[in-house]
Amino acid sequence: MADLTTDFVGIKSPNPFWLASAPPTDKEYNVRRAFEAGWGGVVWKTLGEAGPPIVNVNGPRYGAIWGADRRLLGLNNIELITDRPLEVNLREIKAVKRDYPDRAMVVSLMVPCEEEAWKAILPLVEETGADGVELNFGCPHGMSERGMGSAVGQVPEYIEMVTRWVKQNTRMPCIVKLTPNITDIKKPAAAALAGGADAVSLINTINSITSVDLDLFAPEPTIDGKGAHGGYCGPAVKPIALNMVAEIARTPELAHLPISGIGGVTTWRDAAEFMALGAGNVQVCTAAMTYGFKIVQEMISGLSDYMDKKGMAATSELVGRAVPNLSDWQHLNLNYVAKARINQDLCISCGRCFAACEDTSHQAISMSPERVFEVKDDECVACNLCVNVCPVEDCITMEQMPAGAVDPRTGRKVAAEYANWTTHPNNPGAVKAAE
Amino acid sequence: MDAKALAEGVIAGRLNADELAAGFTDLHAPLTDHEAVVAADRCYFCHDAPCITACPTDIDIPLFIRQIATGTPDAAAKTILSQNILGGMCARVCPTETLCEESCVREMAEGKPVEIGRLQRYATDGLMAKGVHPFRRADPTGRKIAVVGAGPAGLACAHRLAMKGHDVVVFDAREKPGGLNEYGIAAYKSTEDFAAREVDWLMQIGGIQMQTGKAVGRDITLEELRADHDAVFLGIGLGGVNALSAPGAEKDGVLDAVGFIADLRQTPDLSALPVGRDVVVIGGGMTAVDAAVQSKLLGALNVTIVYRRGRARMNASRYEQELAASKGVRIICNASPVAVHGNGSVREIEFEYTDDALQPTGQTFRLAADQVFKAIGQSLTGADLPDLAGGKIAVTGAGRTSLDGVWAGGDCAAGGEDLTVTAVAQGRDAAEDIHAALAT
Numbered sequence: 105m106a107d108l109t110t111d112f113v114g115i116k117s118p119n120p121f122w123l124a125s126a127p128p129t130d131k132e133y134n135v136r137r138a139f140e141a142g143w144g145g146v147v148w149k150t151l152g153e154a155g156p157p158i159v160n161v162n163g164p165r166y167g168a169i170w171g172a173d174r175r176l177l178g179l180n181n182i183e184l185i186t187d188r189p190l191e192v193n194l195r196e197i198k199a200v201k202r203d204y205p206d207r208a209m210v211v212s213l214m215v216p217c218e219e220e221a222w223k224a225i226l227p228l229v230e231e232t233g234a235d236g237v238e239l240n241f242g243c244p245h246g247m248s249e250r251g252m253g254s255a256v257g258q259v260p261e262y263i264e265m266v267t268r269w270v271k272q273n274t275r276m277p278c279i280v281k282l283t284p285n286i287t288d289i290k291k292p293a294a295a296a297l298a299g300g301a302d303a304v305s306l307i308n309t310i311n312s313i314t315s316v317d318l319d320l321f322a323p324e325p326t327i328d329g330k331g332a333h334g335g336y337c338g339p340a341v342k343p344i345a346l347n348m349v350a351e352i353a354r355t356p357e358l359a360h361l362p363i364s365g366i367g368g369v370t371t372w373r374d375a376a377e378f379m380a381l382g383a384g385n386v387q388v389c390t391a392a393m394t395y396g397f398k399i400v401q402e403m404i405s406g407l408s409d410y411m412d413k414k415g416m417a418a419t420s421e422l423v424g425r426a427v428p429n430l431s432d433w434q435h436l437n438l439n440y441v442a443k444a445r446i447n448q449d450l451c452i453s454c455g456r457c458f459a460a461c462e463d464t465s466h467q468a469i470s471m472s473p474e475r476v477f478e479v480k481d482d483e484c485v486a487c488n489l490c491v492n493v494c495p496v497e498d499c500i501t502m503e504q505m506p507a508g509a510v511d512p513r514t515g516r517k518v519a520a521e522y523a524n525w526t527t528h529p530n531n532p533g534a535v536k537a538a539e
Numbered sequence: 540m541d542a543k544a545l546a547e548g549v550i551a552g553r554l555n556a557d558e559l560a561a562g563f564t565d566l567h568a569p570l571t572d573h574e575a576v577v578a579a580d581r582c583y584f585c586h587d588a589p590c591i592t593a594c595p596t597d598i599d600i601p602l603f604i605r606q607i608a609t610g611t612p613d614a615a616a617k618t619i620l621s622q623n624i625l626g627g628m629c630a631r632v633c634p635t636e637t638l639c640e641e642s643c644v645r646e647m648a649e650g651k652p653v654e655i656g657r658l659q660r661y662a663t664d665g666l667m668a669k670g671v672h673p674f675r676r677a678d679p680t681g682r683k684i685a686v687v688g689a690g691p692a693g694l695a696c697a698h699r700l701a702m703k704g705h706d707v708v709v710f711d712a713r714e715k716p717g718g719l720n721e722y723g724i725a726a727y728k729s730t731e732d733f734a735a736r737e738v739d740w741l742m743q744i745g746g747i748q749m750q751t752g753k754a755v756g757r758d759i760t761l762e763e764l765r766a767d768h769d770a771v772f773l774g775i776g777l778g779g780v781n782a783l784s785a786p787g788a789e790k791d792g793v794l795d796a797v798g799f800i801a802d803l804r805q806t807p808d809l810s811a812l813p814v815g816r817d818v819v820v821i822g823g824g825m826t827a828v829d830a831a832v833q834s835k836l837l838g839a840l841n842v843t844i845v846y847r848r849g850r851a852r853m854n855a856s857r858y859e860q861e862l863a864a865s866k867g868v869r870i871i872c873n874a875s876p877v878a879v880h881g882n883g884s885v886r887e888i889e890f891e892y893t894d895d896a897l898q899p900t901g902q903t904f905r906l907a908a909d910q911v912f913k914a915i916g917q918s919l920t921g922a923d924l925p926d927l928a929g930g931k932i933a934v935t936g937a938g939r940t941s942l943d944g945v946w947a948g949g950d951c952a953a954g955g956e957d958l959t960v961t962a963v964a965q966g967r968d969a970a971e972d973i974h975a976a977l978a979t
């Protein structure tokens with residue numbers, strides 16, 4: 105069985121599955137049970153400064169969107185950082201770390217943007233024996249209005265400044281958690297690196313309104329007739345998170361910055377995808393909130409199974425494997441030609457591919473009176489829409505045309521050599537780019 | 540075990556009230572809101588969906604299921620009812636396993652079709668429970684049309700004609716409207732007086748005058764109807780039953796299955812309805828299964844269906860055969876009745892095995908029977924009808940008969956499938972044709 109132990113910026117854990125800073129890690133009771141269930145580490149729910157604790161709303165805090173069978177696809181929340189007293193959290197962190205020395209214990213922090221505040225809290229965290237800190241620059245609601253969370257995370261200069269304070273005031277590794285509510289994720293990542301961060305973690309939640317109550321005419325979750333934007337997470341945000349992780353991983357100046365991948369990780373496969381794009385480990389919140397701690401068992405068995413099949417002995421062999429294949433559109437091979445193929449043995453004749461292609465694409469699927477669906481190669485542009493709408497897995501596939509074959513759509517021979525847009529005759533900038 | 544359970548002869552009260560109530564409850568329980576949403580989620584919203592093609596009334600199934608899935612079941616009901624005004628009854632009685640659900644792509648994919656029938660019931664029940672009638676009559680046309688027979692064909696025809704603004708008079712020989720919905724369908728398919736409630740709901744369209752207890756041919760002639768109306772629709776079903784030719788068939792206790800079922804449907808108290816200890820049903824269709832299953836549910840100890848041909852030729856679907864088996868009914872195939880024995884009343888019935896060409900094999904056997912139900916087919920009755928073809932009224936197009944201004948549909952018309960849903964389709968289509976003919 106593959107070795108799943110990871111060493112993330114010097115923090116060791118028996119597997120790469122950590123619980124993200126959120127309700128699952130808000131107290132000793134939860135974290136002990138999470139460790140019993142098998143989680144490799146936790147990022148404790150974000151702590152604020154000493155004094156009167158934060159207050160949360162007393163109405164609904166979450167909103168959601170669902171797929172078929174009411175499968176939860178996206179979750180939105182208007183919760184704040186921990187609402188329990190600082191000293192209680194610190195005492196519990198210490199007790200749990202003492203009992204689970206082999207698990208990663210990272211403490212998430214969010215205090216005002218003043219050096220004194222950070223100087224005050226860091227020694228208290230160090231004293232618990234925690235393995236590291238994560239700076240929450242991501243929370244999009246409630247705290248940002250107070251000049252914390254994403255209010256800091258959206259200004260690279262602040263990130264760099266706060267990170268530097270932290271590095272100057274503690275020996276613990278420092279992970280900077282990034283907000284996705286910005287245009288270019290590379291900027292805050294570079295700022296974190298400049299400030300001395302050991303790693304970044306991303307993404308935090310995305311500004312969102314999940315739904316509107318059509319009787320009350322108020323956004324949901326609705327509290328006394330009103331609603332506020334919240335933070336979006338869960339399976340729906342995974343594509344956005346993957347892209348942001350990839351953006352950092354493929355930027356040469358940031359390439360050596362370790363990444364903890366977060367956002368919609370629900371199965372071992374999601375985790376493996378984040379890792380292939382450069383994440384050294386992953387953090388999970390919504391999946392645990394949806395299904396409970398037990399899901400980590402599937403993540404562990406699935407990842408080790410996959411690694412065994414691929415002959416990978418350690419997670420380090422997986423991390424970053426897909427990064428060299430991250431490209432830009434203008435560099436994709438325009439001489440690669442494929443056609444959709446329908447496996448008639450698997451086809452259940454629902455006609456969805458036909459409706460999609462006929463109504464909204466290239467009229468490249470034919471339908472016979474007996475409900476046999478076939479691809480018209482002379483029309484098919486290989487857009488993949490039929491594959492995406494077909495309810496039967498692997499029923500429609502994309503088959504590459506061999507070099508030398510004639511594409512019936514264009515009447516041209518498929519060229520063997522690679523050619524992209526930068527040199528394409530239709531590209532007005534082609535000559536320049538080719539130079 | 541209660542002594543009555545074993546008692547010989549035809550007696551009432553073999554089962555207690557609780558046992559009867561449990562047996563005659565809904566065959567398929569209605570879906571709850573949650574179940575409906577889960578079931579609706581399974582529909583793929585197929586292009587030019589095969590289930591629509593398989594529905595004799597062409598209900599837009601993917602559309603109505605999507606309307607349920609998106610939280611608008613009343614809109615779903617309207618989608619259903621605009622094609623099939625008896626969508627509520629059809630949801631209960633259609634052999635979906637040979638119609639829409641058989642052709643559902645998820646039947647092909649997983650052997651588990653989308654539960655179209657139950658979803659249809661969910662939507663239509665919801666709307667009907669609110670007492671909403673979603674259609675409005677067009678402005679009166681001043682035309683008057685007679686509809687003979689208040690079964691599914693006649694009701695569907697009358698409703699569509701009334702919707703178009705015509706004045707409709709419905710004549711039915713029986714006391715209550717509904718045809719076989721009221722008198723024939725198995726009790727566990729139409730519970731809680733659904734047939735009557737549905738007729739009342741349908742009549743809310745207005746413009747329909749219901750005259751029950753009026754038989755055409757007895758109380759009024761077809762000629763008179765034609766003279767007094769702009770058009771006539773015949774939806775008279777099949778009033779006669781085929782006779783059993785075996786010697787002894789006249790003995791007491793040898794009964795028509797449809798008559799037994801009608802009594803069962805009309806009795807206010809099932810525990811007062813007598814049934815034999817040993818019941819034999821002769822036939823292989825839906826009527827045979829219904830008579831057998833309901834005998835069993837009334838408390839008959841031994842119930843056997845005997846069919847003269849092979850199993851595969853039975854008109855009762857596989858599903859219905861299994862239903863009968865699950866209730867403890869035994870099915871014997873390839874056997875024909877040759878004699879009914881007994882002294883005044885039937886005591887035994889003798890069969891001879893037949894081969895697949897229906898040739899007698901010489902091997903015989905006897906079954907104990909204190910009741911025998913004949914379910915060997917119904918026939919058209921009535922004089923002065925339009926021309927017939929194969930024992931039924933010959934029709935062309937949307938139910939046009941050999942008589943000018945006379946249309947026919949449902950079981951009485953040639954070429955049908957003898958299902959509630961086909962009767963509805965034919966009644967509806969004839970109404971459209973009548974409307975078009977009157978407009979020119």
Ligand SMILES: Cc1cc2nc3c(=O)[nH]c(=O)nc-3n(C[C@H](O)[C@H](O)[C@H](O)COP(=O)(O)OP(=O)(O)OC[C@H]3O[C@@H](n4cnc5c(N)ncnc54)[C@H](O)[C@@H]3O)c2cc1C
Pocket residue numbers: 632633634687688689690691692693710711712713716717718719720723724725728753754755756774775776777778797800825826829921948949950951956957958959960962
């Ligand atoms: C026992 C049994 C069970 C069945 N179960 C099912 C089932 O589960 N699912 C299914 O789809 N189908 C079932 N069927 C078939 C279905 O009931 C019929 O196909 C359907 O009712 C036909 O409708 P109809 O309107 O043509 O005729 P009917 O329903 O027979 O209605 C004809 C009406 O015309 C009236 N009438 C007849 N003659 C005259 C006259 N001279 N003057 C005035 N009125 C007249 C009758 O009183 C009756 O009300 C079953 C049939 C039987 C007998």
Ligand SMILES: Cc1cc2nc3c(=O)[nH]c(=O)nc-3n(C[C@H](O)[C@H](O)[C@H](O)COP(=O)(O)O)c2cc1C
Pocket residue numbers: 124125126127149150179180181183184185186212240242243281307308309336337338339341366367368369387388389390391
């Ligand atoms: C209810 C809730 C509360 C959260 N609170 C915090 C928090 O206190 N600190 C933090 O850094 N992130 C917080 N998050 C964000 C998560 O840690 C995580 O970044 C985000 O949910 C994306 O991961 P997921 O898709 O696995 O849920 C919270 C998320 C949720 C759902």
Ligand code: SF4
Pocket residue numbers: none
């Ligand atoms: S999840 Fe628990 S705390 Fe939240 S609303 Fe439901 S019962 Fe209450």
Ligand code: SF4
Pocket residue numbers: 446450451452453454455456457458477493494495496499500
């Ligand atoms: S979408 Fe898939 S299953 Fe449906 S008709 Fe097309 S190929 Fe067949």
Ligand code: SF4
Pocket residue numbers: 454581582583584585588589590591600601604642643644645653655
């Ligand atoms: S065939 Fe089945 S899945 Fe397709 S539209 Fe009809 S009910 Fe839905």
